[in-house]
Amino acid sequence: MKLDTELIEELLNSSVSSYKISIATGISRQMIGKLRNGQADFHKGSLENAVLLHTFALEQKEAGSLKTKGEAVMKEVETKEELLYQLKKKADEIFITGELAAEIYELQKGQLSDTERMGVELGSGGMQMLIEYVFIRLFEMNEQLGKEEKKMRRTITQLYYIKKISTDTVLLRLKQLDY
Structure with a gap:
């Protein structure tokens, strides 16, 4: 399985709430917050967390829920x-x-x-x-x-x-x- 790091970054920069990401992946809201604020980097974290984030990001993208907040x-x-x-x-x-x-x-x-x-x-x-x-x-x-x-x-x-x-x-x- 190849991990699409851009997709994970898209998830972290999206309008999907940290609570929803946390519930779906099992990663704490505090860690999600740190990833979103740049206090932590998923590239340097565990492979398990990266896989969980990637899997959830794929589900959100397929469901059409992965919308970036930027615009x-x-x-x-x-x-x-x-x-x-x-x-x-x-x-x-x-x-x-x-x-x-x-x-x-x-x-x-x-x-x-x-x-x-x-x-x-x-x-x-x-x-x-x-x-x-x-x-x-x-x-x-x-x-x-x-x-x-x-x-x-x-x-x-x-x-x-x-x-x-x-x-x-x-x-x-x-x-x-x-x-």
Whole structure:
């Protein structure tokens, strides 16, 4: 059996939910999320997982369910105004190009991974949310940013994964798509 790696990539970039892939393949949703966000690479994973993903991708393609999200939900933006508009609409994926991409990528450095966030929330008994809110407000007071820009940064860090595609391109992916 030959594995079509492009078909597996098509599945991971499709609108098929991580939950559905996980149920069908037995691969955890967390691993599917990591594969989708580039934190893990199926080329370097187990052959068994690659076969499971390939088999499911073939089934989805034959059923006509394997539709990529690229054309339907990914929005390309270059300015802050366009970005704000897409954030208000809660676009599934936002492709940021130009100088704005570097600025948005800097936000990733302050973003906790899902595992880190869960550990903090469990360890703090729920107080983490209040502490985070106060910390963010104090941090924002020191920055000379407008109200809209502060809201934009908060929305991005709370709702989106930030993935650097190239030096002048960043992809924002809505976190809930991976669950």
